[in-house]
Amino acid sequence: MSHDAHDGAPVRVRRYSGSARINHWITGLSFVALTLSGLSLFHPTLYPLSALFGGGGNVRWMHPWIGVVFAVGFLGLFLRFFVANLPERTDWQWLARIKHVLAGREEYLPEIGKYNAGQKFVFWSMVVLVPLMFVSGLGLWETGLVWVEQTFGYKATIDQRRLAAVVHALAAILMIVIWIVHVYAAIWVRGTLSAMTRGSVTGGWAWRHHRKWLRQEVGAADSGGKPPPKQQAAE
C-alpha cells in the first residue's frame, strides 16, 4: 500500500509487484502473438495474419518458440498465484449468485478474497489448457519432435501427431475464449487494468470487488506486515 493519498485522490492499494507485472505482460504478449500466428494457420481466411510475422515460413518457426516463452511465463504466473487461487467456500456462494455477478450487483455477493470464483476459473482453466497446448504443440513441431526423440527416445506416430493437431486446435479455441473472458472482465470492471499497469488499485475498487482481501491487506499493514489474524471483520 502506498502512502501518497491526499484530499480528492482515492487511497491506492498495492496488488501486484513489478516482477509479477513483467511476468504477466511477457505471458500476455506472447499469448497474443501465439493467437495471431496460430490463427493464421488455422483457417485459410486468416492466413493473411501471417504477414504480421513476415510470412507463413516465419510463422512456422516462430510460433513454437513463442509457445516456449509463453509456457515458461505461465509457469511463473502459476507459481506466483496458485495459492491465492485455491478454492474456498465463498466461491460456491459466488457461483450460485452468478446472476448478480453478471448484473454487477455486488452488494448481493459474499466478501471476496484476492480472487473471485470467476478469476479462479480462468486461472485453473489455463492451468489445464497450457500443458495440453504445450504437449500437443510438441507433436506438431518438427524441431520439438526431434528433441523429444533425442531426449526421451520416443518417436510419435503419425496418428499421434494427427491427434495432437486436433487437441491443439480445440484447446486453442478454449484458451482464446477463456482469454476473451479474462480481458473482457478487466475492461468491464473499471479500475482493474491499473492493477497490471501501475501495480495498484483504488481502495474503492478493492472495497467493492475484493473486500475480504482489502481487510487482510489492512490487517497485515496494521500488524506490521505479518499475515492478518483470522478475524471476521464487522461491517
Place this chain on the structure above:
Amino acid sequence: MSQLQTAFELTKRSAGSVPAPAKAVAEVAKLIDISRCIGCKACQVACMEWNDLKEEVGVNTGVYENPHDLTPATWTLMRYTERINPETKDFEWLIRKDGCMHCQDPGCLKACPSPGAIVQYTNGIVDFISANCIGCGYCVKGCPFNIPRISTADNKAYKCTLCSDRVAVGQGPACAKACPTKAISFGTKADMKKLAGDRIKDLKSRGYGKAGLYDPPGVKGTHVMYVLHHNDKPSIYAGLPDNPTISPLVELWKGASKYAGLAVIGLSVAAGVIHHLLTGANRVSKEDEENAERLTGGKK
C-alpha cells in the same frame, strides 16, 4: 514445379479454391505391376537423376532398402518383403515401389494451411509448389500413405511429382522410362486400367486367384495404381494400407473444428459486447471509495 501452373489447369488448391477448369482433360495414371518388378532400383536411380536429388551415403543394416525410408531426397523407394505364402508354402519376394499415390482426394492438400502450396491438376497429379510451402508438416499428418518428408535444409516438403514437368511436355515419368521390365507404365487412367485388367486376367490364369488392381476408393482412387498378386491383402506389401482414407482426425481438425472454433470465438466476443451494452460498465462508486478510506484510515 511452379512453372507448371501455367502448363496445367488446377482443380484443387490448398487453403483456397480455384475456378472450374475450362476444359476437361483425361486423367493420367502410373501403373506399377508388382508381378513384373525385379527390384533393380533403376526407377529409384532415374528419379534421383531426373529430379537432381542426391541422397546421403547411408549405413548397410543387412536389408535391401536403400535408403531405409523415403526422405526429402528420395521420392521413390523400393520396399522388399520376404514371405512364405501360407497356402502354397511358396517363398515370395514382394517388391513394391513406394512413393506418392497421387490420390484423387489428397489428404495432404486438405491438411495444408498455406494457400497454393499443394495443388492438384486437372489430369489428377498432386504437386507441391515449393515457393508457397512453409514447411509446417501438416501434409505429413494429412497423408494416408505416409509419403511427404520435410527437408531440414530448406524447410520445405518433398515427394514424387509424377514427373509433372515431363508430363507437361508429353513425356512419361522418369521411373517408367527407366524400368527394364515394363513393370511401370504411364498413360491415361482409363488405358492403365485396361492394361491392368489384361495383366490381372493373366495372373489369375496362372494361379493368383486374388490378383487385382489397387486403386483404393477410400481416397476416390489414385493416380498411381498397383497390380498386386494378392489384392485381398495389400498390407503384406510392406504395409500398403488395406483401405486408405483421410484420417477422421484430420477431417475433424480441418473440418468441424475450424468452423465450430471460429464460431465459438466470434460468439464469445459478441457475448462480451452485448453484456456491456446491457449492463454498462461496472464502476466503483463514491461510497466504495469512502468506505475504503474509512477502513484504511485514509492514509494508505
